[in-house]
Amino acid sequence: MSNPVSPNADMVGKAVPSVVFPFRENDQWVTASSDDLFAGKTVVLFSLPGAFTPTCSSAHLPRYNELAGTFAKNGVDSIICMSVNDTFVMNAWKEDQEAENITVIPDGNGEFTAGMGMLVDKGEIGFGKRSWRYSMLVKNGIIEKMFVEPDVPGDPFEVSDADTMLNYINPNAAKPSSVAMITKPGCPHCSRAKTLLSEHGIAYEEIVLGKDATSVSVKAISGNATVPQIFFDGKNIGGSDDLAAFLTNQK
Structure with missing residues (x-):
């Protein structure tokens, strides 16, 4: 039209x-x-x-x-x-x-x-x-x-x-990274990862096992069977320990 x-x-x-x-x-x-x-x-x-x-x-x-x-x-x-x-x-x-x-x-x-x-x-x-x-x-x-x-x-x-x-x-505006995290209910490592992201003021999209994805999806997407799996701009950072190290290196 x-x-x-x-x-x-x-x-x-x-x-x-x-x-x-x-x-x-x-x-x-x-x-x-x-x-x-x-x-x-x-x-x-x-x-x-x-x-x-x-x-x-x-x-x-x-x-x-x-x-x-x-x-x-x-x-x-x-x-x-x-x-x-x-x-x-x-x-x-x-x-x-x-x-x-x-x-x-x-x-x-x-x-x-x-x-x-x-x-x-x-x-x-x-x-x-x-x-x-x-x-x-x-x-x-x-x-x-x-x-x-x-x-x-x-x-x-x-x-x-x-x-x-x-x-x-503003042509020079700093744009945030696109962040996604695969989690499952009751997972303490997932809770730690969420806390780390929140403490650093990083917005993220949560993909919950059993609701939005399955364990097969996690393995297919990340190559790992464990959660959480965190992604920054399409790059798999890994789990909560990997996220902590990543955020420390970003400072």
Whole structure:
């Protein structure tokens, strides 16, 4: 489906659309206005075609969530994910993605998206009206920078990603390592490894045996049958003792 703008540089320097968003919070209906979200703040917003869709779930949302701490260190007060979905879908998606660092805003009626000139018709795939994929940096309600995906068929994902936005804000920003740890319930060595990572302020994703993986998976991925197995940027560090030595050497 064609992008309605090419690209939407017209909005740079202008105020974000004035909209009131109804959504569910703690099983109650509440509202937030554009002023509530943007006034007096530096905000990164990224908008996407739909919750639970492949690119949005595998790359767009997770990377913004992963880099949230780095964005905060570089002056960003909040990160908003917006989609033309209802609040129940957006809340369920956030919980499923464990995206605790992201504020999800349902633009269920498409008012904000239409005001941005980003509302497109995806009726050919049964989506109806949805948002074109884009990101923007907003300071005190004024749009400073936009990254709008190119007008090509399908669902392009080339410029609205978290790394592109962070590089715009600070090309020299230090990005955290991607850390994952395979654990099993009741494992004292796993608990020690978690403590070590927490003490060093290192965020990690936990893969739990019996829930997310099996012992066969551990052996296939790491070459070892024991847990924990810790990985930094795709490199297997080893167990808790190996992690302690690794962190000491990093100082």
